[in-house]
Amino acid sequence: MTPGLESIDPGVDGVLVRTQPVDVEGRVPFVVATRLHRALEPVASRASIGDGSIAHDGGQRVVAVGVYPGRDPHRLADGPLDRKASAVDLRPDALDDDATTVCGAGIDAGRSPDRRRSGARAMAGAWGHRSDQCTNEPISIQTIRVLHHLCESKHMPNLRGWLAAVLAIGATLASSGCAGAEGPVLTFSGSLVGQEGEIIARQLERFRQAHPALTVELRATPDAADERHQLYVQWLNARARDPDVLQLDVVWVPEFAAAGWIAGLDRFSPPVDRFFAAAVAADRWNGALYALPWFVDVGMLYWRTDLMSGPPRDLDDLTRMAKGARDHGVPFGLVWQGARYEGLVTVFLEHLGAYGGAILDDRGRVVLDSAAAEQALTYMRDAIEVEGIVPSAVLTWQEEQTRFAFQTGQAAFMRNWPYAYALLQDPAQSNVAGRFAVTSMPGGPGGAPTSALGGAALAINASSDQPAAAYQLIEYLLQPDQMIERARIAGQFPTRPALYETRALADALTIPPAEALTIIDRAVARPVTPVYSELSEILQIALHRALTGQQEPRAALQGAAAAMRTLLAKAKLAPEAP
Structure with missing residues (x-):
């Protein structure tokens, strides 16, 4: 496939590309995850990604990883994915001509048509998913090797967490799409920085297995809080019905609540006395509860x-x-x-x-x-x-x-x-x-x-079609076992004070719980x-x-x-x- 030159349509629903300068040549790493959307109209479109392109005309979901030679944000067109998507080389020996299939779509690895344009080389690996054609075939070792090669590059030190998350998302899609894809779709949106992507993909899959009538999807967002905030404002101000559950920075709750973008939680009678009082206070606005504390940073x-x-x-x-x-x-x-x-x-x-x-x-x-x-x-x-x-x-x-x-x-x-x-x-x-x-x-x-007091809270989109199911997901993610898993893998501090007296948390945290509490006690809110x-x-x-x-x-x-x-x-x- 010849790389396309068409620009990405900013009006098409999708996810803002995360960009971050990394070297003097102006290359910036990004990972793009589309909204992992429900079935769309089969309108053909093409999204240009650096020197590479992804053509669309027959699937349902897209995830792309790559390097964009520039600093302006772009969007990935949110159309169906063709059964083959080209990958353009970032490193001279990174790719070969192997291809693989993942749940009804293909990945072709090809050579850059113009090696002389070293400042603009890009690799775009994509896989798609069609629930009626699931084969559950694994991603090839060559594809993983290529992506791993990119992560190990000195120019892309912060892509490793994104890659792990994208691979985890791909595995989740392969299973969730074949079971219950015709039922309600519940979408979660949050951070994938560090090892968070691996954890949330695993936890969402376990929740889906416990609720087989639901299809659970993960919509990735940029690592930087400012960029994630801008993306949320765009979605919520447009009254988008998904994502249903959002990971919010602790300082966003008053803004989102005052704007009417997130739903009040008091009707669900959450057990607020089981969480740090200061964290719960940050999740209130005008006396009403609009979020629940997920982890303390x-x-x-x-x-x-x-x-x-x-x-x-x-x-x-x-x-x-x-x-x-x-x-x-x-x-x-x-x-x-x-x-x-x-x-x-x-x-x-x-x-x-x-x-x-x-x-x-x-x-x-x-x-x-x-x-x-x-x-x-x-x-x-x-x-x-x-x-x-x-x-x-x-x-x-x-x-x-x-x-x-x-x-x-x-x-x-x-x-x-x-x-x-x-x-x-x-x-x-x-x-x-x-x-x-x-x-x-x-x-x-x-x-x-x-x-500085940071951390995340979980809230429900006020325009969600299924707030009850969304609250079920929040309840699950706030269970002690899920918090301890996050503590063990990502080092994030639970918001339940009682856990700091348990052997399970002491074994999970690399820092003694008593020391963590001392630092938390010194925290100052914005x-x-x-x-x-x-x-x-x-x-x-x-x-x-x-x-x-x-x-x-x-x-x-x-x-x-x-x-x-x-x-x-x-x-x-x-x-x-x-």
Whole structure:
């Protein structure tokens, strides 16, 4: 098949491609999963993916993996999949001419028609599924080898989790499509970062087996929370009936509830007293419950036990120890998420708490332009420009880039989330397995050790056709056994306090439950408001300007504080005028 040049129709329902810069040639890795939709009208279409294309004219579902030579988001046309889809080479020896069939569709591996265009080479592997033609034939070892080759590439360190998830999704489709595909279809949408994709695919399959009348489907979303938020807003604002169940960041619940996008859960009488009270409080808006806490995320400071005898006592100690590690040949003293996205806000929040500051006070008034906030942001800037303990490269990094730097032994300290713990302990992929520990970001003058409160909640799409079945799925995913599995594989902290006293969780978590509780107790929540996304956007811009030297910290924070006051006043959400 000759690669097509047609552009992807942005009006066709599908899933936004996740993009992230990885090298100087401008290639960006992505994984695209379509909505895993119900049967569509058999209208022929073609989606262009880099140098490759996928032609559509006879199936039902598509999953594609590849590299797109550019930085703009695109959409994969959501049409039926042809029985053969071309794959265009990313590496000279990556593919051969083998083909394989998976549940009624084929994968052909071919050579790039133009090897000279090395900056634009792309590999697009696709498989489709037709419930009336299921053969349950496995994906060939050659196909897996090709995809594994891509994951091992130095240019694509964060694709491994996506690949595992995509393969798991393919296996789930192969079984679920042949059993009960004519019944109701329940769709779950959430993150596949790290090992989350493998876990959720397995848990959804077990739920489907326990509910044979349902077909359960997984709609993948981007790793970055900001991109996932934008995608959800697009779906829900259009009153799309699926996905039925959504994984929400803890700060999105007030916004989505106020907009009428998610359904109230009080009618189901959930056992809220079995979860952390603070987590449940974040899932309420105007006194009503709109979500249930799935797992607790807290920012943690990872430190190398082979380089130092104990964790830093305060920020000055952190600076001194990070410098010492660099003097002993470790390239980076400290790495954190510094790209202009939500992760940067959580990093700043931990530094802000270290100096005793806040974004909003208890009355909802903006206090971002305080001396404490200026000290916190100045410390972050100086860590890059003056002390040299943080590489300037972090200003484009998110979670996976920082994890990759730490697990390859290039950093002495890393600020990240619990999901990284289990991955770092895997000797098959980590150079620091067994040689690190965790703590909170240490305190500074006027503050205390602080961790940003994160995590996920499960909510029901207000436009879902089957809210009762959706709540059944939420109940299942919140069962103790499912939470312990997530703790064991992904290192995510359960939201049920009682589990922290059990041997099962102690065996599952690589960090002692008592230490996890200590870090959770130090967690600080981000502002609870329906306009949090707008507040965050204002803060992201200001922080990044200060860290990149475009503005002094004081000027950046003063400008952000003024913009926040204007926003809250217009929204009638604060007792202050702009």
